[in-house]
Amino acid sequence: MHHIVLERWSRGASALHRLDPRAKIVPLLALLAALATARHALPEFSAAVFAMLCAALVAARIPLFAALARAALVLPFAVVFAAVCWLSGDPARGLALALKSYLSALAVLTVVATTPLPVLLRGLELLRVPLFLLTVAQFLYRYLFVISEEAQHMRKAAAARGTPARPLESAGARFRAAAGALAVLFARSYGRAQDVHRAMLARGFTGRLHPLFDLRFRPADAAFAALASLAPVAARLAIERIR
Amino acid sequence: MKRPVIEARDLRFRYADGAPALNGVNFRLDEGECVALLGPNGSGKTTFVLHLNGLLEGQGSIEVCGLSVERRNLPAIRRKIGLVFQDSESQLFMPTVLEDAAFGPINRGMSRPEALERAMAALKTVGMEGSAARAPYHLSAGEQKKVAIAGILATDPEILALDEPTTFLDPPGQRALAELLGALPQAKIVVTHNIPFALALCRRAVFFEGGVIVADGPVDEVVSRFGWEFATAAARPRR
Numbered sequence: 324m325h326h327i328v329l330e331r332w333s334r335g336a337s338a339l340h341r342l343d344p345r346a347k348i349v350p351l352l353a354l355l356a357a358l359a360t361a362r363h364a365l366p367e368f369s370a371a372v373f374a375m376l377c378a379a380l381v382a383a384r385i386p387l388f389a390a391l392a393r394a395a396l397v398l399p400f401a402v403v404f405a406a407v408c409w410l411s412g413d414p415a416r417g418l419a420l421a422l423k424s425y426l427s428a429l430a431v432l433t434v435v436a437t438t439p440l441p442v443l444l445r446g447l448e449l450l451r452v453p454l455f456l457l458t459v460a461q462f463l464y465r466y467l468f469v470i471s472e473e474a475q476h477m478r479k480a481a482a483a484r485g486t487p488a489r490p491l492e493s494a495g496a497r498f499r500a501a502a503g504a505l506a507v508l509f510a511r512s513y514g515r516a517q518d519v520h521r522a523m524l525a526r527g528f529t530g531r532l533h534p535l536f537d538l539r540f541r542p543a544d545a546a547f548a549a550l551a552s553l554a555p556v557a558a559r560l561a562i563e564r565i566r
Numbered sequence: 567m568k569r570p571v572i573e574a575r576d577l578r579f580r581y582a583d584g585a586p587a588l589n590g591v592n593f594r595l596d597e598g599e600c601v602a603l604l605g606p607n608g609s610g611k612t613t614f615v616l617h618l619n620g621l622l623e624g625q626g627s628i629e630v631c632g633l634s635v636e637r638r639n640l641p642a643i644r645r646k647i648g649l650v651f652q653d654s655e656s657q658l659f660m661p662t663v664l665e666d667a668a669f670g671p672i673n674r675g676m677s678r679p680e681a682l683e684r685a686m687a688a689l690k691t692v693g694m695e696g697s698a699a700r701a702p703y704h705l706s707a708g709e710q711k712k713v714a715i716a717g718i719l720a721t722d723p724e725i726l727a728l729d730e731p732t733t734f735l736d737p738p739g740q741r742a743l744a745e746l747l748g749a750l751p752q753a754k755i756v757v758t759h760n761i762p763f764a765l766a767l768c769r770r771a772v773f774f775e776g777g778v779i780v781a782d783g784p785v786d787e788v789v790s791r792f793g794w795e796f797a798t799a800a801a802r803p804r805r
Contacts, residue, residue, distance in 0.1 A: 441661045
Protein backbone atom coordinates (compact mmCIF):
# COMPACT_ATOMS: atom_id res chain seq x y z
CA MET A 324 0.00 0.00 0.00
CA HIS A 325 1.51 3.27 -1.16
CA HIS A 326 -0.04 5.38 1.56
CA ILE A 327 1.38 3.16 4.32
CA VAL A 328 4.88 3.57 2.85
CA LEU A 329 4.31 7.31 2.58
CA GLU A 330 3.14 7.44 6.17
CA ARG A 331 6.28 5.63 7.33
CA TRP A 332 8.44 8.08 5.39
CA SER A 333 6.51 11.03 6.77
CA ARG A 334 7.37 10.04 10.36
CA GLY A 335 11.10 10.66 9.77
CA ALA A 336 13.23 13.04 11.81
CA SER A 337 15.19 15.08 9.25
CA ALA A 338 15.36 18.88 9.22
CA LEU A 339 12.87 18.86 6.36
CA HIS A 340 10.45 16.77 8.44
CA ARG A 341 10.72 19.20 11.33
CA LEU A 342 9.72 22.23 9.28
CA ASP A 343 6.28 23.76 9.71
CA PRO A 344 4.04 22.33 6.94
CA ARG A 345 3.29 25.83 5.65
CA ALA A 346 7.02 26.29 5.00
CA LYS A 347 6.76 23.36 2.57
CA ILE A 348 3.32 23.98 1.10
CA VAL A 349 4.07 27.56 -0.03
CA PRO A 350 7.28 26.60 -1.91
CA LEU A 351 5.41 23.65 -3.39
CA LEU A 352 2.80 26.02 -4.82
CA ALA A 353 5.56 28.32 -6.14
CA LEU A 354 7.30 25.40 -7.80
CA LEU A 355 4.07 24.08 -9.33
CA ALA A 356 3.26 27.54 -10.70
CA ALA A 357 6.77 27.98 -12.13
CA LEU A 358 6.59 24.54 -13.70
CA ALA A 359 3.09 24.90 -15.10
CA THR A 360 3.85 28.23 -16.79
CA ALA A 361 7.32 27.29 -18.13
CA ARG A 362 7.48 27.34 -21.94
CA HIS A 363 11.09 28.06 -22.95
CA ALA A 364 14.07 25.86 -22.10
CA LEU A 365 11.76 23.33 -20.48
CA PRO A 366 14.19 20.35 -20.57
CA GLU A 367 16.88 22.40 -18.79
CA PHE A 368 14.45 23.83 -16.26
CA SER A 369 12.98 20.34 -15.67
CA ALA A 370 16.49 19.00 -15.03
CA ALA A 371 17.08 21.77 -12.47
CA VAL A 372 13.76 21.07 -10.72
CA PHE A 373 14.49 17.34 -10.77
CA ALA A 374 17.90 17.97 -9.16
CA MET A 375 16.34 20.18 -6.46
CA LEU A 376 13.69 17.60 -5.61
CA CYS A 377 16.25 14.77 -5.54
CA ALA A 378 18.42 16.85 -3.20
CA ALA A 379 15.41 17.43 -0.92
CA LEU A 380 14.56 13.72 -0.88
CA VAL A 381 18.15 12.75 -0.09
CA ALA A 382 18.34 15.40 2.65
CA ALA A 383 15.12 14.02 4.13
CA ARG A 384 16.61 10.50 4.03
CA ILE A 385 13.74 9.22 1.85
CA PRO A 386 14.78 6.25 -0.36
CA LEU A 387 15.42 8.10 -3.63
CA PHE A 388 14.66 5.44 -6.22
CA ALA A 389 11.55 4.25 -4.38
CA ALA A 390 10.27 7.83 -4.32
CA LEU A 391 11.07 8.37 -8.02
CA ALA A 392 9.23 5.15 -8.87
CA ARG A 393 6.17 6.16 -6.85
CA ALA A 394 5.97 9.54 -8.56
CA ALA A 395 5.93 7.68 -11.89
CA LEU A 396 2.41 6.45 -11.01
CA VAL A 397 1.04 9.56 -12.74
CA LEU A 398 2.79 8.72 -16.00
CA PRO A 399 0.19 6.27 -17.39
CA PHE A 400 -2.40 9.07 -17.28
CA ALA A 401 -0.04 11.80 -18.51
CA VAL A 402 1.43 9.64 -21.27
CA VAL A 403 -2.01 9.07 -22.83
CA PHE A 404 -2.47 12.83 -23.29
CA ALA A 405 1.18 13.23 -24.31
CA ALA A 406 0.69 10.58 -26.99
CA VAL A 407 -2.41 12.38 -28.30
CA CYS A 408 -0.33 15.61 -28.62
CA TRP A 409 2.48 13.69 -30.31
CA LEU A 410 0.13 12.03 -32.82
CA SER A 411 -1.52 15.36 -33.59
CA GLY A 412 1.87 16.72 -34.67
CA ASP A 413 2.99 18.54 -31.54
CA PRO A 414 5.67 16.33 -29.94
CA ALA A 415 7.11 19.22 -27.88
CA ARG A 416 3.77 19.74 -26.13
CA GLY A 417 3.52 15.99 -25.48
CA LEU A 418 6.99 15.93 -23.91
CA ALA A 419 6.20 19.04 -21.83
CA LEU A 420 3.01 17.44 -20.55
CA ALA A 421 4.79 14.26 -19.46
CA LEU A 422 7.67 16.17 -17.85
CA LYS A 423 5.45 18.62 -16.00
CA SER A 424 3.12 15.88 -14.75
CA TYR A 425 5.97 13.74 -13.44
CA LEU A 426 7.82 16.60 -11.75
CA SER A 427 4.60 17.94 -10.19
CA ALA A 428 3.86 14.49 -8.76
CA LEU A 429 7.43 14.23 -7.45
CA ALA A 430 7.16 17.66 -5.80
CA VAL A 431 3.86 16.78 -4.11
CA LEU A 432 5.28 13.43 -3.03
CA THR A 433 8.33 15.16 -1.51
CA VAL A 434 6.06 17.30 0.69
CA VAL A 435 3.70 14.44 1.59
CA ALA A 436 6.63 12.11 2.37
CA THR A 437 8.14 14.61 4.79
CA THR A 438 4.95 15.73 6.59
CA PRO A 439 2.64 13.47 8.64
CA LEU A 440 -0.90 13.76 7.29
CA PRO A 441 -2.51 15.33 10.40
CA VAL A 442 0.21 18.00 10.39
CA LEU A 443 -0.13 18.56 6.64
CA LEU A 444 -3.92 18.94 6.94
CA ARG A 445 -3.51 21.36 9.85
CA GLY A 446 -1.09 23.38 7.75
CA LEU A 447 -3.56 23.46 4.85
CA GLU A 448 -6.33 24.48 7.26
CA LEU A 449 -4.23 27.39 8.52
CA LEU A 450 -3.65 28.37 4.88
CA ARG A 451 -7.46 28.66 4.57
CA VAL A 452 -8.10 25.56 2.48
CA PRO A 453 -11.84 24.76 2.95
CA LEU A 454 -12.32 22.57 6.02
CA PHE A 455 -14.86 20.39 4.23
CA LEU A 456 -12.26 19.34 1.64
CA LEU A 457 -9.70 18.62 4.35
CA THR A 458 -12.17 16.50 6.32
CA VAL A 459 -12.98 14.50 3.18
CA ALA A 460 -9.25 14.04 2.52
CA GLN A 461 -8.67 12.89 6.09
CA PHE A 462 -11.45 10.30 5.95
CA LEU A 463 -10.43 9.12 2.49
CA TYR A 464 -6.90 8.56 3.75
CA ARG A 465 -8.13 6.81 6.90
CA TYR A 466 -10.45 4.38 5.10
CA LEU A 467 -8.55 3.83 1.85
CA PHE A 468 -6.70 0.96 3.46
CA VAL A 469 -9.87 -0.59 4.92
CA ILE A 470 -11.75 -0.42 1.61
CA SER A 471 -8.83 -1.76 -0.43
CA GLU A 472 -8.47 -4.62 2.06
CA GLU A 473 -12.15 -5.43 1.62
CA ALA A 474 -11.64 -5.41 -2.16
CA GLN A 475 -8.72 -7.84 -1.77
CA HIS A 476 -10.87 -10.17 0.35
CA MET A 477 -13.61 -10.13 -2.29
CA ARG A 478 -11.07 -10.84 -5.03
CA LYS A 479 -9.74 -13.81 -3.08
CA ALA A 480 -13.29 -15.06 -2.44
CA ALA A 481 -14.06 -14.85 -6.18
CA ALA A 482 -10.80 -16.64 -7.06
CA ALA A 483 -11.53 -19.34 -4.48
CA ARG A 484 -14.78 -20.15 -6.26
CA GLY A 485 -12.95 -20.70 -9.56
CA THR A 486 -13.51 -19.34 -13.09
CA PRO A 487 -15.50 -20.83 -15.99
CA ALA A 488 -13.65 -23.31 -18.23
CA ARG A 489 -14.10 -21.58 -21.63
CA PRO A 490 -12.08 -18.37 -22.15
CA LEU A 491 -14.95 -16.31 -23.59
CA GLU A 492 -17.28 -17.32 -20.79
CA SER A 493 -14.45 -16.63 -18.41
CA ALA A 494 -14.01 -13.04 -19.61
CA GLY A 495 -17.74 -12.36 -19.37
CA ALA A 496 -18.02 -13.98 -15.97
CA ARG A 497 -15.04 -12.03 -14.69
CA PHE A 498 -16.56 -8.78 -15.90
CA ARG A 499 -19.88 -9.59 -14.21
CA ALA A 500 -18.10 -10.66 -11.01
CA ALA A 501 -15.99 -7.47 -10.98
CA ALA A 502 -19.09 -5.31 -11.58
CA GLY A 503 -20.94 -7.12 -8.78
CA ALA A 504 -17.97 -6.80 -6.44
CA LEU A 505 -17.73 -3.09 -7.17
CA ALA A 506 -21.41 -2.65 -6.35
CA VAL A 507 -21.02 -4.58 -3.10
CA LEU A 508 -17.94 -2.55 -2.23
CA PHE A 509 -19.86 0.67 -2.81
CA ALA A 510 -22.77 -0.53 -0.66
CA ARG A 511 -20.41 -1.60 2.12
CA SER A 512 -18.54 1.71 1.97
CA TYR A 513 -21.85 3.54 2.21
CA GLY A 514 -22.84 1.41 5.21
CA ARG A 515 -19.47 2.05 6.82
CA ALA A 516 -19.85 5.79 6.26
CA GLN A 517 -23.17 5.62 8.15
CA ASP A 518 -21.52 3.69 10.99
CA VAL A 519 -18.66 6.19 11.19
CA HIS A 520 -21.13 9.07 11.27
CA ARG A 521 -23.09 7.41 14.07
CA ALA A 522 -19.88 6.80 16.03
CA MET A 523 -18.97 10.48 15.59
CA LEU A 524 -22.41 11.68 16.72
CA ALA A 525 -22.28 9.34 19.72
CA ARG A 526 -19.12 11.14 20.85
CA GLY A 527 -20.58 14.60 20.53
CA PHE A 528 -19.58 15.57 16.96
CA THR A 529 -21.25 18.82 15.95
CA GLY A 530 -19.89 19.25 12.43
CA ARG A 531 -16.32 20.38 13.01
CA LEU A 532 -13.15 18.42 13.69
CA HIS A 533 -11.18 20.26 16.34
CA PRO A 534 -7.40 20.23 15.98
CA LEU A 535 -5.45 18.83 18.90
CA PHE A 536 -2.23 20.68 18.30
CA ASP A 537 -0.99 24.09 17.23
CA LEU A 538 1.75 24.79 14.73
CA ARG A 539 4.55 27.28 15.31
CA PHE A 540 5.88 29.15 12.32
CA ARG A 541 9.44 30.05 13.39
CA PRO A 542 11.95 32.35 11.70
CA ALA A 543 13.75 29.29 10.32
CA ASP A 544 10.49 28.18 8.67
CA ALA A 545 10.03 31.61 7.14
CA ALA A 546 13.62 31.63 5.84
CA PHE A 547 13.23 28.17 4.32
CA ALA A 548 9.87 29.06 2.78
CA ALA A 549 11.32 32.20 1.19
CA LEU A 550 14.43 30.51 -0.16
CA ALA A 551 12.64 27.39 -1.37
CA SER A 552 9.93 29.49 -3.06
CA LEU A 553 12.47 31.68 -4.81
CA ALA A 554 14.79 28.86 -5.89
CA PRO A 555 12.67 27.41 -8.75
CA VAL A 556 11.66 30.89 -9.93
CA ALA A 557 15.29 32.05 -9.91
CA ALA A 558 16.42 28.86 -11.67
CA ARG A 559 13.83 29.35 -14.38
CA LEU A 560 14.72 33.00 -14.95
CA ALA A 561 18.44 32.18 -15.08
CA ILE A 562 17.99 29.31 -17.53
CA GLU A 563 15.69 31.32 -19.78
CA ARG A 564 18.19 34.22 -19.79
CA ILE A 565 21.11 31.93 -20.71
CA ARG A 566 19.07 30.44 -23.56
CA MET B 567 -33.01 1.15 46.27
CA LYS B 568 -30.81 1.94 43.27
CA ARG B 569 -31.90 4.65 40.87
CA PRO B 570 -32.65 3.69 37.29
CA VAL B 571 -30.24 5.09 34.70
CA ILE B 572 -32.21 3.81 31.70
CA GLU B 573 -35.94 3.32 31.44
CA ALA B 574 -37.52 2.39 28.12
CA ARG B 575 -41.29 2.01 27.80
CA ASP B 576 -43.14 0.45 24.89
CA LEU B 577 -40.39 1.29 22.41
CA ARG B 578 -41.34 0.62 18.78
CA PHE B 579 -39.36 1.14 15.60
CA ARG B 580 -39.58 0.31 11.90
CA TYR B 581 -36.74 0.71 9.43
CA ALA B 582 -37.24 2.84 6.32
CA ASP B 583 -38.11 -0.26 4.26
CA GLY B 584 -41.03 -0.92 6.64
CA ALA B 585 -39.44 -3.88 8.39
CA PRO B 586 -40.41 -3.85 12.08
CA ALA B 587 -37.38 -3.98 14.37
CA LEU B 588 -38.77 -3.16 17.82
CA ASN B 589 -42.32 -4.11 18.81
CA GLY B 590 -42.80 -2.71 22.30
CA VAL B 591 -39.61 -2.99 24.33
CA ASN B 592 -39.77 -2.31 28.08
CA PHE B 593 -36.42 -2.18 29.82
CA ARG B 594 -34.81 -0.79 32.96
CA LEU B 595 -31.16 -0.55 33.94
CA ASP B 596 -30.08 0.53 37.43
CA GLU B 597 -26.90 2.39 38.29
CA GLY B 598 -23.82 0.14 38.44
CA GLU B 599 -25.75 -2.79 36.96
CA CYS B 600 -24.45 -4.91 34.06
CA VAL B 601 -26.99 -6.53 31.73
CA ALA B 602 -26.35 -8.85 28.80
CA LEU B 603 -28.64 -8.45 25.80
CA LEU B 604 -29.03 -11.88 24.22
CA GLY B 605 -31.09 -13.08 21.29
CA PRO B 606 -30.88 -14.24 17.68
CA ASN B 607 -29.52 -12.10 14.85
CA GLY B 608 -32.06 -9.51 13.77
CA SER B 609 -34.02 -9.68 17.02
CA GLY B 610 -33.59 -5.94 17.72
CA LYS B 611 -30.70 -5.78 20.21
CA THR B 612 -28.48 -3.35 18.28
CA THR B 613 -31.48 -1.33 17.11
CA PHE B 614 -32.51 -0.94 20.74
CA VAL B 615 -29.04 0.22 21.79
CA LEU B 616 -28.94 2.78 18.96
CA HIS B 617 -32.11 4.32 20.43
CA LEU B 618 -30.47 4.96 23.79
CA ASN B 619 -28.55 8.03 22.64
CA GLY B 620 -30.91 9.08 19.89
CA LEU B 621 -29.03 7.65 16.89
CA LEU B 622 -32.35 6.06 15.91
CA GLU B 623 -35.74 7.51 16.81
CA GLY B 624 -38.76 5.32 17.40
CA GLN B 625 -42.11 5.56 19.19
CA GLY B 626 -42.48 5.13 22.93
CA SER B 627 -40.32 6.70 25.59
CA ILE B 628 -36.76 6.37 26.85
CA GLU B 629 -35.19 8.16 29.77
CA VAL B 630 -31.44 8.19 30.32
CA CYS B 631 -30.36 9.40 33.77
CA GLY B 632 -33.71 11.14 34.12
CA LEU B 633 -33.49 12.88 30.73
CA SER B 634 -36.01 12.08 28.06
CA VAL B 635 -34.34 11.02 24.79
CA GLU B 636 -35.39 13.86 22.51
CA ARG B 637 -33.53 16.23 20.24
CA ARG B 638 -32.94 19.03 22.76
CA ASN B 639 -31.49 16.61 25.33
CA LEU B 640 -29.22 14.69 22.95
CA PRO B 641 -25.96 16.55 23.74
CA ALA B 642 -26.45 15.89 27.47
CA ILE B 643 -27.54 12.29 26.92
CA ARG B 644 -24.55 11.57 24.67
CA ARG B 645 -22.34 12.78 27.51
CA LYS B 646 -23.94 10.25 29.84
CA ILE B 647 -23.93 7.16 27.64
CA GLY B 648 -20.87 5.82 25.87
CA LEU B 649 -21.53 3.55 22.91
CA VAL B 650 -18.88 1.08 21.79
CA PHE B 651 -19.73 -0.14 18.30
CA GLN B 652 -19.30 -3.70 17.06
CA ASP B 653 -16.87 -2.72 14.31
CA SER B 654 -13.99 -0.81 15.90
CA GLU B 655 -12.72 0.13 12.44
CA SER B 656 -15.76 2.38 12.07
CA GLN B 657 -15.32 3.87 15.51
CA LEU B 658 -11.65 4.76 15.17
CA PHE B 659 -11.78 7.41 12.48
CA MET B 660 -9.07 9.85 13.56
CA PRO B 661 -5.51 9.67 12.18
CA THR B 662 -3.87 8.59 15.45
CA VAL B 663 -4.89 6.66 18.56
CA LEU B 664 -4.41 9.69 20.82
CA GLU B 665 -6.46 11.99 18.58
CA ASP B 666 -9.22 9.41 18.48
CA ALA B 667 -9.30 8.99 22.26
CA ALA B 668 -9.39 12.79 22.63
CA PHE B 669 -12.21 13.23 20.06
CA GLY B 670 -15.03 12.87 22.61
CA PRO B 671 -13.53 15.10 25.35
CA ILE B 672 -12.70 17.88 22.90
CA ASN B 673 -16.23 17.79 21.45
CA ARG B 674 -17.51 18.17 24.97
CA GLY B 675 -15.77 21.51 25.16
CA MET B 676 -12.67 20.58 27.16
CA SER B 677 -9.47 22.51 26.57
CA ARG B 678 -6.86 20.73 24.48
CA PRO B 679 -4.45 19.99 27.39
CA GLU B 680 -7.35 18.65 29.48
CA ALA B 681 -8.66 16.53 26.59
CA LEU B 682 -5.20 15.10 25.93
CA GLU B 683 -4.76 14.33 29.63
CA ARG B 684 -8.13 12.56 29.71
CA ALA B 685 -7.31 10.65 26.54
CA MET B 686 -3.94 9.49 27.87
CA ALA B 687 -5.50 8.44 31.18
CA ALA B 688 -8.16 6.41 29.32
CA LEU B 689 -5.52 4.80 27.10
CA LYS B 690 -3.58 3.90 30.25
CA THR B 691 -6.70 2.29 31.75
CA VAL B 692 -6.92 -0.08 28.77
CA GLY B 693 -3.13 -0.55 28.56
CA MET B 694 -2.71 1.24 25.22
CA GLU B 695 -0.77 4.34 26.30
CA GLY B 696 2.28 3.09 24.36
CA SER B 697 0.33 3.22 21.08
CA ALA B 698 -0.81 6.85 21.36
CA ALA B 699 1.03 8.00 18.22
CA ARG B 700 0.09 4.97 16.08
CA ALA B 701 -2.48 4.99 13.31
CA PRO B 702 -5.60 2.93 14.20
CA TYR B 703 -5.36 0.73 11.09
CA HIS B 704 -1.96 -0.54 12.22
CA LEU B 705 -3.51 -2.05 15.36
CA SER B 706 -4.74 -5.62 15.83
CA ALA B 707 -8.48 -6.21 16.31
CA GLY B 708 -7.99 -6.59 20.08
CA GLU B 709 -5.97 -3.39 20.28
CA GLN B 710 -8.57 -1.55 18.21
CA LYS B 711 -11.29 -2.69 20.60
CA LYS B 712 -9.30 -1.43 23.59
CA VAL B 713 -8.72 1.94 21.93
CA ALA B 714 -12.43 2.16 21.03
CA ILE B 715 -13.27 1.58 24.69
CA ALA B 716 -10.65 4.15 25.73
CA GLY B 717 -12.28 6.69 23.43
CA ILE B 718 -15.52 6.16 25.33
CA LEU B 719 -13.94 6.08 28.80
CA ALA B 720 -12.25 9.40 28.05
CA THR B 721 -15.70 10.99 27.97
CA ASP B 722 -16.39 9.67 31.49
CA PRO B 723 -19.90 8.33 30.78
CA GLU B 724 -22.30 7.03 33.45
CA ILE B 725 -23.38 4.14 31.22
CA LEU B 726 -21.45 1.95 28.82
CA ALA B 727 -23.28 0.23 25.95
CA LEU B 728 -21.16 -2.31 24.12
CA ASP B 729 -22.30 -3.95 20.89
CA GLU B 730 -20.68 -7.37 20.39
CA PRO B 731 -17.49 -6.35 22.20
CA THR B 732 -15.80 -9.73 21.72
CA THR B 733 -16.04 -9.79 17.92
CA PHE B 734 -12.61 -10.60 16.39
CA LEU B 735 -11.06 -11.15 19.85
CA ASP B 736 -9.21 -14.36 20.67
CA PRO B 737 -10.01 -16.08 24.01
CA PRO B 738 -7.21 -14.37 25.98
CA GLY B 739 -8.37 -11.04 24.50
CA GLN B 740 -11.95 -11.81 25.56
CA ARG B 741 -10.82 -12.67 29.07
CA ALA B 742 -8.77 -9.49 29.33
CA LEU B 743 -11.75 -7.46 28.08
CA ALA B 744 -14.09 -9.08 30.63
CA GLU B 745 -11.61 -8.26 33.41
CA LEU B 746 -11.21 -4.69 32.17
CA LEU B 747 -14.97 -4.08 31.91
CA GLY B 748 -15.64 -5.84 35.22
CA ALA B 749 -13.34 -3.37 36.97
CA LEU B 750 -15.18 -0.31 35.60
CA PRO B 751 -17.83 1.20 37.88
CA GLN B 752 -20.27 2.30 35.15
CA ALA B 753 -23.62 0.62 34.45
CA LYS B 754 -23.23 -1.57 31.37
CA ILE B 755 -25.34 -2.98 28.58
CA VAL B 756 -23.55 -5.72 26.66
CA VAL B 757 -25.02 -6.97 23.38
CA THR B 758 -23.45 -10.37 22.81
CA HIS B 759 -23.76 -13.88 21.47
CA ASN B 760 -20.81 -14.91 23.60
CA ILE B 761 -22.35 -16.75 26.55
CA PRO B 762 -19.14 -17.37 28.57
CA PHE B 763 -18.38 -13.65 28.23
CA ALA B 764 -21.89 -12.71 29.37
CA LEU B 765 -21.60 -15.11 32.32
CA ALA B 766 -18.21 -13.69 33.29
CA LEU B 767 -19.37 -10.08 33.18
CA CYS B 768 -23.10 -9.87 33.98
CA ARG B 769 -25.53 -11.24 36.51
CA ARG B 770 -28.63 -10.26 34.58
CA ALA B 771 -29.63 -11.00 30.98
CA VAL B 772 -32.58 -10.09 28.82
CA PHE B 773 -33.52 -12.11 25.76
CA PHE B 774 -34.75 -10.40 22.60
CA GLU B 775 -36.94 -12.20 20.08
CA GLY B 776 -38.91 -10.58 17.27
CA GLY B 777 -38.24 -7.07 18.54
CA VAL B 778 -39.46 -7.63 22.11
CA ILE B 779 -37.88 -8.76 25.36
CA VAL B 780 -39.23 -12.24 26.08
CA ALA B 781 -37.17 -13.07 29.16
CA ASP B 782 -35.40 -11.15 31.92
CA GLY B 783 -33.44 -12.79 34.74
CA PRO B 784 -30.12 -14.24 35.85
CA VAL B 785 -27.82 -14.95 32.87
CA ASP B 786 -27.57 -18.71 33.46
CA GLU B 787 -31.35 -19.09 33.76
CA VAL B 788 -32.06 -17.12 30.58
CA VAL B 789 -29.35 -18.99 28.70
CA SER B 790 -30.62 -22.36 29.82
CA ARG B 791 -34.27 -21.46 29.14
CA PHE B 792 -33.50 -20.72 25.49
CA GLY B 793 -30.99 -23.52 25.04
CA TRP B 794 -28.16 -21.15 24.26
CA GLU B 795 -25.38 -23.12 25.96
CA PHE B 796 -23.05 -23.77 23.05
CA ALA B 797 -21.40 -26.89 24.52
CA THR B 798 -24.64 -28.77 25.11
CA ALA B 799 -26.63 -27.48 22.13
CA ALA B 800 -26.18 -30.69 20.11
CA ALA B 801 -27.43 -32.88 22.95
CA ARG B 802 -30.30 -30.60 23.96
CA PRO B 803 -33.80 -31.19 22.54
CA ARG B 804 -34.90 -28.26 20.39
CA ARG B 805 -37.34 -25.83 21.91
